[in-house]
Amino acid sequence: MKFTDILKSANVNLFRNKMRSFLTILAIFVGSFAIISVNAIHTGVNDFIDQQVESIGGDNYIEIAPTAAYDQLASMMGTGEITKYNANKSSSDATIISEEDLSKIRKIDGVISMNPYYQASVDYITTSHTDKKYNAVISLMPGGGVKADLSAGNQINSNSSDYEILISEDYAKKLGFDTPSDAVNQTATFGVKQSIKCYTVANPDDCIATLDAKIVGVQAPSILSIGGIRVNQAANDAIYNLASEGIAPDIKNRTPMATGEIDSTKLNEIRADLKKLGFTAITIDDEVGMIRTFFNVILIVFTIFGAIALIAAAIGIINTLLMSVQERTREIGLEKALGLSKGKIFLSFSIEAIMLGFWGSALGTAVAMILGFIANNIFHQSGGFLEKFPTFNLVKFTPESVAALILIVMFIAFIAGTxxxxxxxxxxxxxxxxYE
Amino acid sequence: MEPVIEAKHLSKIYGKGATAFLALSDINLKINHGESVAIVGKSGSGKSTLMHCLALLDTPTSGELKIDGEKASKLKSRKLNRLRNRRFGFVFQQFFMNSNETVLENVLLPLKISGTRRKHRKRLALEAIETVELADKARVKSKNLSGGQKQRVCIARAIVNNPKILFADEPTGNLDSATGEKIIKLLFDLNHDKGVTLIIVTHDEDLAALCDRRIRITDGKIVVDESIKHVTRPAARAINSKTKPANTPEAKKAKKNQKKGVRK
Incomplete structure (x- = not known):
């Protein structure tokens, strides 16, 4: 018997009992659909993270906090150990990075710079292009090669002593600029509340100081980089100093965190050295890794669900084919009597199983792709949560994953069919x- | 000339130990090319088992079987399949056809199995269908045929690969006598016109009487192996012996042959 004839007869036999084959295919369809869909979402999200991470850069950026802070967190959760009191390193001091600590850290081979991180905040932002003031949340734009995704202007210079900031497209519009590029090189004014002074003045407005900074760029929308307003080290420190004017330096300069730039090729050694000093380092990769881990867990869970569905479907294939063998006992007998070999009968049924697998997985993939396409379109429409990310497809199918899934399912079907x-x-x- | 089938001390035992059942016991026979042989016997006598062994569908427990001088036990399964496919034809009492397929599709099954080219295969099948006079039914689904037509389709399927030996297991068992006669005529025509060796398993003594030779089986043993001397052509006899009064054109022709003593 020629292979094409075997293929044809397997196909004919498959559709002889349409309802039974359809239900078997449906079971395979469900499993395949679940696996390929979650895989496509995972691919889409990961691609987006990659894209964002690449735009952020920041291989050399590092954040440092005392390991004791993590221990205390563990203690709060009830999992840490209770340690003995030591006057030199009390609980309250343990989580603080002192100037002494910083100078030790700066001496570590590979550490290029290390600055205490001060949480600065402003009351409002405004420009000469508008008479309105807007609430604003600022965040430090770290050095170490971290880049923002810009739609206009330039990156912030972290080492500059000039006050430089980045604003988002939304802020640019509110602050009176028609296009993002209009905002570049313009001056923004922050209002900074001086807490100590506020005790002495009657009118709350009188204790608000102002500080001018240069808008060097406008940030494109992104989910990873913090939106709003980003400031360089000089601006951040200036705002912090302004806000905490009148507070004793000992109190003012307490910080639980430091940020800096390192030679990323020496990351492992730096981590080890920091550990000896009692500090824990976090890089951009670590942070992104946490996000990735989250999505990986989702992927694994859904893939397991899909795999369970596929196992059930494989049992369905066995059942369907056993019934088919039973029904076709005479036909098989006749074919054997007429000289059809064992191998070809085996092949014929195996192909039938593989075809079940193929149709189930191909339909599952096709439907997943159609729904994915529709979903992407809906998310990109105005009002959709991806409206601002035209290049980001939440659901993304790669030819490799589609081909791999179909082949794997066909293989499972083959095994079930043996x-x-x-x-x-x-x-x-x-x-x-x-047999009658 | 070498016998097409030769069996020496053939035995077949089903089961083992106390429950063992001797289906065939020390069968010795030679079947020559072009012979028509009837294997007769009661139900359970072992006649079907003998046919299955001769047709290589079953393997004897002991003894030796030669097909065209070749030992069957030495044949590899691939060659065995080829032998059955190319040299044997099978006609069964219960027809065994795929009722959802057309006559043509059923008839070309052996050619499909042998891997004959599509075009060639269709031509041969149509020729075989023509031989059994069902040319107008070639595209009809088998389930829409009458019993006699179904058996003719089976004969067409059995002869499509131009076999040397045709095995027929109760070919008229499921048919009324008039239809049965047509089938018998077809089989003996093949025997005479094409020289196909005919091995018919039957318990119909009338059918057995039409063959050149009758082998009677009782309890797995050959009890009678006799040649039957005929003056007339079996196909004609078949018509003659059953159709009374003989007024059909075929019967008249047969009578004429009988008078002349014609035998092809």
Missing amino acids: MPARKAAKKDPIEALR
């Missing part, structure tokens, strides 16, 4: 022909 196929091949022609 048992009934062997049963068919082993049928004794006389017994089969006697």
